[in-house]
Amino acid sequence: MSQTETHSAHELFPTIHADLAEIEGRLRRTVHSRLPVVPEVYLHTVHAGGKRVRPALTLLCGRLVGDAGEATFDAAVAVELIHLASLIHDDVIDDSGRRRARLTANRVWGNKNAVLVADFTHAVAYRLLTQRCAIETVERLSGTVVRMCEGELCQMYNEGSFEVTEPLYFEMIADKTASLMALAGEFGALTAGGTREQAAACHAYGEKVGLAFQVVDDLLDLTGDEERIGKPVGNDVRCGRLTLPLIHALNQPAELADPVRRIIVEQPTTSEAMHALRDALAASGSLAYTAATAQRLANEAAVQLADFAPGEARSALEALAAYVVARTL
Amino acid sequence: MSQTETHSAHELFPTIHADLAEIEGRLRRTVHSRLPVVPEVYLHTVHAGGKRVRPALTLLCGRLVGDAGEATFDAAVAVELIHLASLIHDDVIDDSGRRRARLTANRVWGNKNAVLVADFTHAVAYRLLTQRCAIETVERLSGTVVRMCEGELCQMYNEGSFEVTEPLYFEMIADKTASLMALAGEFGALTAGGTREQAAACHAYGEKVGLAFQVVDDLLDLTGDEERIGKPVGNDVRCGRLTLPLIHALNQPAELADPVRRIIVEQPTTSEAMHALRDALAASGSLAYTAATAQRLANEAAVQLADFAPGEARSALEALAAYVVARTL
Numbered sequence: 117m118s119q120t121e122t123h124s125a126h127e128l129f130p131t132i133h134a135d136l137a138e139i140e141g142r143l144r145r146t147v148h149s150r151l152p153v154v155p156e157v158y159l160h161t162v163h164a165g166g167k168r169v170r171p172a173l174t175l176l177c178g179r180l181v182g183d184a185g186e187a188t189f190d191a192a193v194a195v196e197l198i199h200l201a202s203l204i205h206d207d208v209i210d211d212s213g214r215r216r217a218r219l220t221a222n223r224v225w226g227n228k229n230a231v232l233v234a235d236f237t238h239a240v241a242y243r244l245l246t247q248r249c250a251i252e253t254v255e256r257l258s259g260t261v262v263r264m265c266e267g268e269l270c271q272m273y274n275e276g277s278f279e280v281t282e283p284l285y286f287e288m289i290a291d292k293t294a295s296l297m298a299l300a301g302e303f304g305a306l307t308a309g310g311t312r313e314q315a316a317a318c319h320a321y322g323e324k325v326g327l328a329f330q331v332v333d334d335l336l337d338l339t340g341d342e343e344r345i346g347k348p349v350g351n352d353v354r355c356g357r358l359t360l361p362l363i364h365a366l367n368q369p370a371e372l373a374d375p376v377r378r379i380i381v382e383q384p385t386t387s388e389a390m391h392a393l394r395d396a397l398a399a400s401g402s403l404a405y406t407a408a409t410a411q412r413l414a415n416e417a418a419v420q421l422a423d424f425a426p427g428e429a430r431s432a433l434e435a436l437a438a439y440v441v442a443r444t445l
Numbered sequence: 446m447s448q449t450e451t452h453s454a455h456e457l458f459p460t461i462h463a464d465l466a467e468i469e470g471r472l473r474r475t476v477h478s479r480l481p482v483v484p485e486v487y488l489h490t491v492h493a494g495g496k497r498v499r500p501a502l503t504l505l506c507g508r509l510v511g512d513a514g515e516a517t518f519d520a521a522v523a524v525e526l527i528h529l530a531s532l533i534h535d536d537v538i539d540d541s542g543r544r545r546a547r548l549t550a551n552r553v554w555g556n557k558n559a560v561l562v563a564d565f566t567h568a569v570a571y572r573l574l575t576q577r578c579a580i581e582t583v584e585r586l587s588g589t590v591v592r593m594c595e596g597e598l599c600q601m602y603n604e605g606s607f608e609v610t611e612p613l614y615f616e617m618i619a620d621k622t623a624s625l626m627a628l629a630g631e632f633g634a635l636t637a638g639g640t641r642e643q644a645a646a647c648h649a650y651g652e653k654v655g656l657a658f659q660v661v662d663d664l665l666d667l668t669g670d671e672e673r674i675g676k677p678v679g680n681d682v683r684c685g686r687l688t689l690p691l692i693h694a695l696n697q698p699a700e701l702a703d704p705v706r707r708i709i710v711e712q713p714t715t716s717e718a719m720h721a722l723r724d725a726l727a728a729s730g731s732l733a734y735t736a737a738t739a740q741r742l743a744n745e746a747a748v749q750l751a752d753f754a755p756g757e758a759r760s761a762l763e764a765l766a767a768y769v770v771a772r773t774l
Binding site: 149150151153154205208209227228229231232233235236238239240242243245246247250251252254255257258259261262265266268269270272273 | 480483556560565571574580586587595597
């Protein structure tokens with residue numbers, strides 16, 4: 117569920133500028149407690165930013181099908197709360213010290229506070245859905261959290277393994293990342309009076325965008341600029357996680373696969389080793405294959421919008437799908 | 446949310462023997478996944494036992510007001526899932542190695558698996574409430590999880606402080622322990638067609654029993670037998686947590702308070718030091734005061750049952766209140 121941040125939500129979603137400002141205010145107000153540490157840890161993570169892609173998806177899908185009212189705002193905030201809580205738990209689990217060029221909550225306040233404030237944030241997300249949304253949204257959210265946990269556990273379980281196939285990779289990123297983006301889209305349709313078919317299309321759109329997003333994220337972990345993505349590159353490969361470029365390379369003929377395998381086994385820690393890995397992945401065509409896969413997924417996302425009336429919301433969602441892939445440049 | 450276990454639920458609640466066996470089976474079946482680690486970690490915690498006091502509370506309060514049907518079973522299991530998940534997170538947070546004379550999940554599978562399986566279990570609890578229960582139960586559960594997190598955070602924040610007063614102590618244990626037992630009782634009434642007043646009485650009963658339970662637990666941490674309670678004694682005092690006996694002693698005249706303060710400051714690690722602490726707490730009347738406080742809370746719990754018709758359910762709940770205090774013997 118990691119992500120890279122280069123644009124603000126406002127640049128990316130000009131048509132919902134005011135709505136996103138409203139979401140930002142609600143995000144800041146929603147988690148409160150008589151204990152000062154709760155807003156401290158929580159707001160640290162909120163202030164770390166993020167593009168608020170998930171609430172934007174909810175709002176835009178709500179507009180796509182009808183009126184995005186209070187229930188849509190509640191659902192949009194709930195989805196982002198689950199995302200923020202998962203970032204806090206991920207950093208505890210990975211013992212990460214930096215996220216988006218800032219210290220992580222676990223590094224500043226310790227694991228105890230981080231785990232409990234994330235649990236607290238989770239509970240607030242569920243509570244928010246009980247105010248104006250149907251109980252179905254709770255069922256969908258809890259099912260999604262189950263998938264997110266399974267995705268993380270599956271990824272962890274396969275660290276250090278050379279047996280990860282492309283289908284298994286996609287299953288893992290569908291669970292850990294795309295499931296919540298799919299839900300964000302679906303929540304927009306569900307809370308704004310969309311039909312079952314519309315909710316399913318918004319879910320499929322969000323899922324494809326989420327998959328493209330994670331594929332690009334995994335590519336940037338190998339090819340990105342540390343300053344720009346706000347975290348160290350090469351993290352996945354040092355953790356022994358086979359991502360799409362590596363899986364592709366390892367399935368090429370030996371003269372292309374072997375150099376990649378050798379570098380992975382040695383767990384590259386220097387920028388020279390990372391450069392050598394990048395060169396080997398370029399030679400095997402794996403970087404190009406990964407970029408093309410992300411593009412295909414973004415195209416498939418856009419196709420899901422075909423049955424909706426053209427307009428600002430649809431255009432913004434099309435732009436989002438395009439943007440996710442443009443991050444590779 | 447720690448607890449000590451000396452009786453099985455079946456001994457304690459003979460009138461709902463069959464229902465508790467059903468709960469046990471549902472607990473084992475409810476959390477499943479294609480990933481083997483999920484049931485491994487989860488069932489390790491389920492098999493560690495526990496008296497299933499919370500589901501018993503839900504079932505008995507359900508019977509007290511009407512028919513305990515499928516929704517009541519769902520709610521009973523959901524409450525126990527939240528309890529089990531909180532035990533897993535607590536052991537991660539406290540870096541505990543043993544619970545009920547077994548290794549903890551974090552010690553066997555590591556913090557990553559433990560945190561994620563607890564998150565997974567939380568989500569399953571919410572999902573269960575969406576099957577047959579009203580959305581109000583989700584609102585009540587999420588509010589309770591918020592209180593449980595606040596209780597844990599508040600306790601952690603006050604570790605090492607000599608400023609903890611009796612009202613603050615009761616606020617902390619109400620949040621971290623009694624809130625879920627109160628909800629367990631309330632869920633019984635809510636899911637079995639009870640009135641608002643009945644739900645409030647069941648909530649109050651569960652809260653008082655929960656307070657008595659935690660007061661006794663804190664007493665046993667100072668006076669209990671390690672073999673019998675299945676965990677090291679003196680844990681609270683070594684963590685710098687002022688519990689009721691210590692708070693009482695520190696508020697006595699200097700000649701009684703000072704010996705206690707001296708031992709606490711030195712953080713007793715030997716059984717000699719723990720004996721000296723026990724003697725000092727006996728001399729200050731603090732052990733007797735704490736036992737009397739637990740008895741008073743148990744009596745107050747029983748009073749909440751006065752307006753319900755006499756019968757098996759009410760008798761079992763009265764017996765439970767009495768049992769919680771009898772653990773001190």
